[in-house]
Amino acid sequence: MTKVQQNILIGGTGGQGIVASGEFLSAALFAKGYEVVFGRSYGSEARGGSCRSEIMVSDHEINDLQFETSDILLLLSLPAYKKYMGKAKKGSIVIMDSSVMERVEGDVRDDVELIQVPARDIAVRLGNQIVANMVILGALSKRSDMVRLDLLKEAVERSMRPSMREINLHALEEGYNTV
């Protein structure tokens, strides 16, 4: 059996639920039986600093704890786009909030599979822009063989506080149906 490992990078700004989306995504992958290493990095600011989640997922034991290039890149802010777009492997999936894309200046990489999702707009329509991260995850579950919508939903149902559960589940579905 060949070793299959996917490196997933989620980049954004503190307060956007970057670590939270890493939590739900890694929980969904782990529930499917994969080996998962989930690391997070954030500044000392509670809000507004650079923030990222790194998830390595494999059908074998994972030796290393970090990666240099991503198979899946999820971008929720312009600083994260500038910092991480170069890390996407050629031909890999990049999912990005279209409201961030609108503010990108200069050439955009054409050697990756760039998917724009109006995540912030959908989240605002649902009633809280904080769930833009879940719209992106929903979109990912449509495009990835590893990530399944039902397992993401289960992860939300298992660990999201009740007052935020419904809106997050809607956000996942909307993201799934957008792509």
Added chain:
Amino acid sequence: MLEPGRHLTLGNVACAEGALRAGCRFFAGYPITPASEISHHIAAEIPKVGGLYVQMEDEIASIASVIGASWAGAKAMTATSGPGFSLMQENIGYAHMTETPLVLVNVQRSGPSTGQATDPSQQDIMQARYGSHGDYEVIAVTPWSVQEMFDLTVRAFNLAETYRTPVMLMADGVVGHMKEKLTVPEKVDVVDRRKPTSREDTPWGTDDPSGVPPMPAFGEGYALLVTGSTHRPDGVRNYAPEYHQMIVYRTRDKILNAEPKIRDIHREHLDDARVAVLSFGASARPSYDAVVKAREQGVKAGLFRLRTLWPLPENEIRALADQVDAILVVEMNVGKLVKEVERVVCGKAKVASLAKVGGVLPLGREVLEEVRRLA
């Protein structure tokens, strides 16, 4: 607490789970990134098993109350990171002088001072060894995974009770703040401290070859004196040179004589290796990845990983030096363990350093390049 079985768990939570299963029933601490989740989880869970969690006013008070709790008979722990570890140093010496079993977790972050408060390091390893004043031997264990945050926390408690000494779990911000698989066993092996059996037993002197005296608790009927000052076997203060020498050598020897039992080395691919990568904690993960990749490329590399960092397994490192051409020491600091390895190897093999600061883990690619250069 988590049910036995497979869980996706944060390293710090795994540490707390291990502590509770090892019998920890008192925890005092002060919040600090990247160690706080240990406190959070213990605070939530320890009352359910009849234990006590106290958030103290600072780290000095935290370790002081842990020492007190241990003398009241509890298995006790605190957890911190660099700045808090610095504050604890004086009382760490007190714990050594009074031979107080306790577990101190340091989830290392990048310093000096506030430094990169949210980023990991392995910069405190020599502070663990020499941070307090005076002469003493320390036991320190170094986990490289979430599973080992659990397993080595259990072992830290057992070592503390066996040798009646403070034990440090020198984790780093990488393993503390990552999630991966934790398999919680049905049962863990637990060691309890040896109690006195007669009035003749003295708390600071023993004929037992282990050099570990039995330890009474307050309230058990013994006229118990506990002091950080030099004392006789019965605890009465006495500054005479012979009493001080007795304490220093016995407490040193009880650790060093037991080194073969405390030793815990993880070896991979070393049988025919020409280059050994010597590492510990999170740094050993890219090191292992590099060894596997080097083997795929036909380079005879192996991993020599210290799960127990202190006391350093000097004889084993010397034997390694006899076998290989080069030893590459990989660590997340400015190059500290490498100096110890150079001292022990004493020219028998080439010793090289891959030391990285800046709050970042060495990359597997960087380790591989060094291994190939040394091959």
